[in-house]
Amino acid sequence: MMEIRKRRRQKTSVLDKIFVVCNTLFMIAFVVITLYPVLNTLAISFNDGTDALRGGIYLLPRKFSLKNYITVLQKDNLIIGAYVTVARTVIGTLLALFSNAILAFVVSRKRFLFKKQLSLFWVVTMYVNGGMIPTFLLYKNLGLTNSFWVYVIPGMVSAFNMLVIRTYMNGIPDSLEESAQLDGAGYMTIFTKIISPLCKPVYATVALFVAVGQWNSWFDAMLYNRMSANLTTLQYELMKLLSSVTNQGNSVEAMKNAAGAVTPTSVRAAATILTMLPIICLYPFLQRYFVTGLTIGGVKE
16 A cells, blocks of 8 residues: 555656646746747837848847937827826826726625616626717717817726626625724725725726726827827827838838938837837736736626
């Protein structure tokens, strides 16, 4: 019996070692596949545009140059677009997080009579909408077109984000709320001092979702504020830059007109890095909450 147990243990340990080795190799390959396009784009963005046309650039620039970034940063209205994008990201994220959290708190209360009906109503809105033209006409009649608030108000309520927060709140023990009510606490006190501090992981997750969406959004600027130069966004300006550079092609004249040593490929790489940079800097601060909030908040009833 002892020999059989030893053989089983040895067999199990060998299988464990094989699994660890295979898992490690797989994760290394996955990281390389994930990071290589980003590092390659970064290398091209810091490389001379004309030299980049030769190819052969992988992880490091062959001929270092900052002209690609200078070309992008000299774009008209880019600074105004950056200010508007930062403002819509900060204000839109805070308002969306607050409104979704309030709705989730109301729907998650067991004494609320219409929580199932409201939840079903919001779920339907995830699959059905009025379409682009009716939405545009609605925003126009509400006075949201040619206005900064068209970036913020329509995104304040999201069925998906509300349901994620609601599911997380449902996992909080009811005894906490009951104890607070026995001490005379109202619903607002319970929400601000008991529920919200426990919901930091899911709040961080939803905040990251909303912030990324606000930062990357450009279609609403083109659709609703196209004629207002002071309401343009960074992504919309970069999109126009990429379109204009791409239309020029890779001719020698186009390179000279674009500052002498830049090409559509190099400018596109620089614009891509500038677009990604803020979100990449923000994510490490929210990472510890992200997995917990998404995992617990994603469990359905």
